[in-house]
Amino acid sequence: MTPNAFSTDSSANRLIPNAIPMPHRASPSSKAQQAAATQADPRWAAVLARSAAAEGSFWYSVQTTGVYCRPSCAARTPRPENVRFHASCADAEAAGFRPCQRCKPRQPTALSHHAALVTEACRSIESAESDKAVTLDTLAAGAGLSASHFHRIFKQATGLTPKAYAAAHRAQRLRNALNGSPTATVTDAIYSAGYPSSSRFYEQSAQVLGMTPSRYRAGGTALDIRFAIGQCSLGAILVAQSERGICAILLGDDADALVRDLQDRFAQAHLIGGDAAFEALVAQVVAFVEAPGLGLNLPLDVRGTAFQQRVWQALQAIPAGQMASYAEVAARIGAPTAVRAVAQACAANALAVAIPCHRVVKSDGALSGYRWGVERKRKLLDLESLPSSPSDHASASATVENAA
Numbered sequence: 143m144t145p146n147a148f149s150t151d152s153s154a155n156r157l158i159p160n161a162i163p164m165p166h167r168a169s170p171s172s173k174a175q176q177a178a179a180t181q182a183d184p185r186w187a188a189v190l191a192r193s194a195a196a197e198g199s200f201w202y203s204v205q206t207t208g209v210y211c212r213p214s215c216a217a218r219t220p221r222p223e224n225v226r227f228h229a230s231c232a233d234a235e236a237a238g239f240r241p242c243q244r245c246k247p248r249q250p251t252a253l254s255h256h257a258a259l260v261t262e263a264c265r266s267i268e269s270a271e272s273d274k275a276v277t278l279d280t281l282a283a284g285a286g287l288s289a290s291h292f293h294r295i296f297k298q299a300t301g302l303t304p305k306a307y308a309a310a311h312r313a314q315r316l317r318n319a320l321n322g323s324p325t326a327t328v329t330d331a332i333y334s335a336g337y338p339s340s341s342r343f344y345e346q347s348a349q350v351l352g353m354t355p356s357r358y359r360a361g362g363t364a365l366d367i368r369f370a371i372g373q374c375s376l377g378a379i380l381v382a383q384s385e386r387g388i389c390a391i392l393l394g395d396d397a398d399a400l401v402r403d404l405q406d407r408f409a410q411a412h413l414i415g416g417d418a419a420f421e422a423l424v425a426q427v428v429a430f431v432e433a434p435g436l437g438l439n440l441p442l443d444v445r446g447t448a449f450q451q452r453v454w455q456a457l458q459a460i461p462a463g464q465m466a467s468y469a470e471v472a473a474r475i476g477a478p479t480a481v482r483a484v485a486q487a488c489a490a491n492a493l494a495v496a497i498p499c500h501r502v503v504k505s506d507g508a509l510s511g512y513r514w515g516v517e518r519k520r521k522l523l524d525l526e527s528l529p530s531s532p533s534d535h536a537s538a539s540a541t542v543e544n545a546a
């Protein structure tokens with residue numbers, strides 16, 4: 143679609159007063175179709191809301207003015223039949239649209255400027271000498287902001303305070319040190335990760351590692367994991383539990399493959415086949431998978447990096463029967479540009495359905511991939527859409543057709 147050559151007005155998508163309707167090749171019925179397609183697209187709601195959270199996840203063009211905008215542009219809302227969505231500025235320009243002069247989609251926003259400052263701060267926390275913690279004042283000075291302002295934008299962007307971020311990073315460094323150098327002593331690993339004294343560390347080790355450092359280093363050798371395999375409407379299901387809670391729910395066609403997957407995930411743990419009492423727990427998980435809306439009232443043992451944990455928390459906040467795009471999840475955790483990392487975190491999820499990564503779809507509503515097969519994803523979403531408002535979903539999944 144080429145924009146109308148008539149709109150040479152350099153003040154961009156300010157609509158021309160009393161503009162004469164542009165000569166359209168489109169017939170009235172295809173205009174109505176286009177309007178319907180736009181209105182059914184979840185991105186249209188973000189345009190109507192001038193959503194700052196949607197920044198960076200898409201752009202929209204207006205056929206009658208020939209310009210394209212950020213989702214948050216303050217200009218008058220265009221008519222839906224004239225709107226097309228684009229995945230990038232380059233896409234919009236390739237389709238013949240010019241950047242809006244008002245929202246300047248090519249220029250970094252305050253949000254992305256903040257994101258750049260925060261990214262830089264994260265890198266300096268990560269690269270600091272292990273025995274020297276970076277102070278808030280140093281970070282703020284580096285960003286050219288006051289300490290309180292910097293603290294606020296850092297928390298907004300990462301969901302963590304700089305101090306918590308440093309602690310999470312240090313814990314990761316410790317895990318790496320314990321995993322990476324089998325010859326170093328546990329005490330060396332604790333110091334090299336940047337903990338000031340090992341006695342102080344031991345006090346918090348359960349919190350940081352979920353177990354003592356030596357036990358962790360043994361790959362959780364002493365960690366007992368009970369598991370059992372059952373059947374549900376989605377095929378085979380493996381449920382595993384550590385002493386802290388359910389640590390894996392895996393789905394598949396082949397029970398043996400599920401056991402191998404469990405072995406890979408907990409390489410050195412003690413895997414123990416479930417007994418009768420455990421079968422009862424599996425039945426509870428199966429009932430939950432069949433009707434996710436009921437919720438799972440069992441403690442979960444969630445293992446992942448700080449970033450993965452943030453993504454998974456955001457997934458757990460998506461109610462049954464609803465969906466979000468990878469870009470929306472990225473925006474919700476305050477990392478709007480980390481769409482690919484969000485998709486990777488979804489793929490790394492070991493707790494099928496309990497951490498509902500099946501509720502994440504592509505921005506155009508397409509199902510995209512699922513760690514346990516896209517057919518299972520479709521079935522789960524169908525299951526969830528049964529009890530509550532099926533009409534919404536019918537229209538959401540019938541979307542697409544837009545975007546030039």
Ligand SMILES: [Zn+2]
Nearest residue numbers: 211215242245
């Ligand atoms: Zn604009």
